[in-house]
Amino acid sequence: MKILVCISHVPDTTSKINFTENDTKFDSNGVQFVINPYDEFALTRAMWFKEKQGASVTVVNVGNASTEATLRKALAIGADDAIRVNAEATDGLAVAKELAEIVKNGSFNLVLTGKESIDYNGGMVPGMLATLLDYNFVNACIGLEIEGETATVSREIDGGKEVLASSLPLVVAGQKGLVEEKDLRIPNMRGIMMARKKPLTVAEPIGAAVSTETTSFEKPAAKSACKIVDADNVDELVNLLHNEAKVI
């Protein structure tokens, strides 16, 4: 099994979000970038397939040179090699087209991704990639087993879960459940040392055209202060929710 794990490079979950240049650019000043949390689940599951079923694991990112630290982290966790497609990732469709090229060239038969990037929360790359490749696709995946050419995949649905059967090649967009959080891996010293020697290839992009363009950013409108209701006057809360907020 040849596994490709798609890694997106995103601001850490605790980052304060700011914009610059008249709100047209994301301000990366002082922001710590990490492996997209959903992709960590995918990567950890890939490591399991490597260790138990002898799969090879390549990680890939479409992005500029600043993302290499994130790819090195994935190598330190245990991926065999890394590819960076040297293009700015601004549009889901263009990213998916670049990734499709990598999948074809490397004949990967299992592509693991996260269900969404927590920066732009597009949730679009995996489904687009699968469709471009004509691979099977399961979104919001919370469990994945593979026997030979057959995969058993669970996905989260509103209010429950669905179990699906699929053959390879397959694209899976994962989330918590794919592995448990306690099983997520943190790079250790040995992993970090080894990662330095692992290959990180820079691939030139095919230059896929973009289909969307972000023209500006906004922050949520400043919220009015919280109305404090006295703990001995719970009636007032019911009243406010009914008459003012009109939600009950």
Added chain:
Amino acid sequence: MSVLVVAESSEGKLKKSTFEVVAYGKKVAEQLGTNMVVLAINANEPNQLYTYGAEKVLSVTNDALKTFNAKIYANVIQQAAEKESAAVVVVESNANGLYVAPMVAVSLNAGFASNVVALPSSTAPFTVKRKAFSSKGFNNTQITTDVKVIALAKNSYGLVEGEVAGTIEEFSPSVIESGVSSTSIEQTTGKITIADADIVVSGGRGLKGPENWGMVEELAEVLGAATACSKPVSDLGWRSHSEHVGQTGKPVASNLYIAIGISGAIQHLAGINSSKVKVVINTDPEAPFFKAADYGIVGDAFEVVPKLIEKLKNFKENNA
């Protein structure tokens, strides 16, 4: 040209959240000076869509489409979009909508924007506002392709009514093969799901232990709400993982979110920020949740929640 809206139903019943998407699609069609067409798959009462402005409903009845299959559904949507020369395809930003939309976008060679929260601010260029950074920001995105696919975030437009005299056209798309097939579906039946709920009642570590969840469930019951919890609560096994909300759990976009004994950590807030009205009950007036909430009570949940349940019961009796 047209605007195609995909209506979602569950066991034949159109989902309430679908009506919001239809009402939104109607307005987008008006902005573009064109008509809206609604695609309804195995819906028992497609004429309900007239209330939200559907002049034309493409109604598909086919047993082969009984259970949702993303690839097959995406292909049916593509067929409908091509038949109606859709310039814009609108779906809901939920589990099934977000599963099919990227597939539809590729097959129509369309740009896609998810988590859209408002009507297009302009139609040429076609610009929509999207949630980003887990609701810590928004981006205004232009879709530059001829055909556009957008996914509307729940509770961002409203159930705007606008009754029309509509027509229903039977539509018989071809059904393709899919390499992915459903083997079982486990539904936590009878319960209101977090995704569908108008009201969500959520408990945190401040509730001390799973034995104290009775009052949370009772409050939810009185309000017709879904129950949820913070991450540590599900990590500790006090509640099931399916109730975990926040950045790494489920997103909540309800009308009302009540947080009991939850501190309001940034990762928790990231997932619930899209809820319209937020209420916090917490002993600590410095808890960060008070900065995010609309209403708050500084107090002990074990005293406040039982009182709240009682007051709400009275309220319901008086307003029945």
